[in-house]
Amino acid sequence: MKIRKSVLLDVLKVLGKVVSQTSPVEVQRSVRFLGVGEQVWLTATDGVESVTVEVASDAGEMEEFTVEYKALRELIRSTRGGEVEVTGKQLEWPEMEVVPDDAVTVELPPDFGKLLALAAPVVDLREARLALRGINLSRDGVTATNGKELLNLPCPLKIPEDMTLPFPLALLTARPEGAGTLHIWRCRNERLFRIVIGGFQWQGNALPDNFPDWKQVIPADKTLDYQIEIHEPERLITFLKTVPDCPPFHAIELNVFSGGVTVIPNNFPDIELRLEATVIGAQPRAVLALNKYILLRMLQQGYTKLRAHSDGRIPVIAEGGSGRYLAMPIHILPKHQPEKEETKMENVENKVVSAPVQTVAPNHEPETNPLDELCNTIDTFRNKLKLALDESTLLVRKVKEVQLAQKQKERDFIQAKRAIERIRMAI
Known part of the structure; x- marks a missing residue:
């Protein structure tokens, strides 16, 4: 059977995702050719899934044979010209389940x-x-x-x-x-x-x-009280690609200011990017922080509108792409709020200018309320405790993943050992 080299190469890229080249079963590391006239069907299976790709070729009368995947790759590399001639051997190929009439x-x-x-x-x-x-x-x-x-x-x-x-x-x-x-x-x-x-x-x-x-994790529209629409997503994508990794959260803060947002990596406060953005709704009381890679995927798929809650305790919904993209915000202490600090400084300067000759005795100055300090301390401790709990949950999950992976490796080893024993007995 003759087939164009470029066509066969493209098909093998697809079938290579199913073929198990290290399998002891010959069928699972082979490709089946079935040709009738000008149509040829190439099939590969791993014992569970089966993929068939139809191509145009000159098969003549009905032909059916099987070739190992590695042999086909070698045939393409060693053959010059635009066509390759493929020959193989007869191999009992497992029949696919037929689609029943009541499917x-x-x-x-x-x-x-x-x-x-x-x-x-x-x-x-x-x-x-x-x-x-x-x-x-x-x-x-x-x-x-x-x-x-x-x-x-x-x-x-x-x-x-x-x-x-x-x-x-x-x-x-x-x-x-x-x-x-x-x-x-x-x-x-x-x-x-x-x-x-x-x-x-x-x-x-x-x-x-x-x-x-x-559906239960999608927040109601009334709970999302503010929205950030980013007008320069390409600049933000380029910026995020240059931000160093900082596991486990890779947190990126979106600090809202008048006319836009300041993007600051939580662990790299010296790196920041100011973007024009439209912010509507309530003033956020907590800094919106998202995972760098999640935010990057959102922007690359066209999701430029972020709807969130001002307290930052419920999922964020991103819109503007082909559907709805949800992500949980990262609960961290808001370290970097440069715009709010500038606003406070402006207020102080305005007070000084408005009353340049007024002096107040230090004893008459109202001291900081101890109750406010206690509340702030409790909030800080609560945020730190929440962060520690999140990290411990992540560590427990990683341990379970490692345990499951180890058990899977042990099962694979036992199955491979049994398969080798069966092959030895068959020989």
Whole structure:
């Protein structure tokens, strides 16, 4: 079978996201070729998911064979010219589950692939909760979250109940365009799906765990009492890329002043950027601080309007992009409020100018109220305690992640050992 080198190379980039090159099972490290006339279908599987890509070629009569993925890559490197001739061997390929007649069929919009690409950066593949490693589909659209941020993209999906796709790495690599279909059905107590967009087909198992009830974390509109609209997002994006990392929070403060905001990294007060912005609503009583990478993703996807609460204790909603982007603000002590300090100094200067000859005896000067000092001390201690609790929660979560990762490695080792024993017995 002859096929253009560039076409085969693009297809292998997609199938390489599914092929398991280190698997002891030959099928899982191979690519299946099935050609009829001028159409050829290339398929790869890892035992759970299966991806098929259709290309145009000259197959003549029906041909079916299998070639290892590494051999195909080597064939492309060693062949000169625009075409490669591919030959392989017969291998018993596992049959995919057939879509039953009673399967649910959902029409996918033409921009479905782009919506998944927008949601993918929010997914954390190292998340301990399995459901958060995928992207949720429901009547409310496409939703992704990692526990710290949430992105909901409206999408008209006539789906009877929500489902969570595994991370669509092959689909994101293929970037198929046009409308498609989603088939959902159950088989042997498992929920299966098949997505077909043009010549791309992806089939696998939906993630079993329940996706969080994310609607409960969306604050009501009346609780968001002020809004910041950034007019120069490109300047802020460039600035954030130059800010050094400061784990675990990577906090970026947005200090509101008349006519804009001052952007200051919490741990690098000497670095700041002043931006023109429109601020409407209540005067914030707490500095709005967001994670650097979350803020960067918001701006890169066009979310330039930040709606927040003046006390900074509820999620921030970013608007202006394709949907709603939620993020929890970071509760830190507001170290840097330069504009407020300047305002206080101006007030002092005005008092001095208005009464240049007036003198007041020190004994008549009203002293600072001890009750106010006590309240300020309590607030400071409360903020420090909250920060310590947040850090301890993060540390506990990291420990659990390490434990789960270690257990997964042990299971993988045991499975690999058993597979090697089976191969030895078969030989």
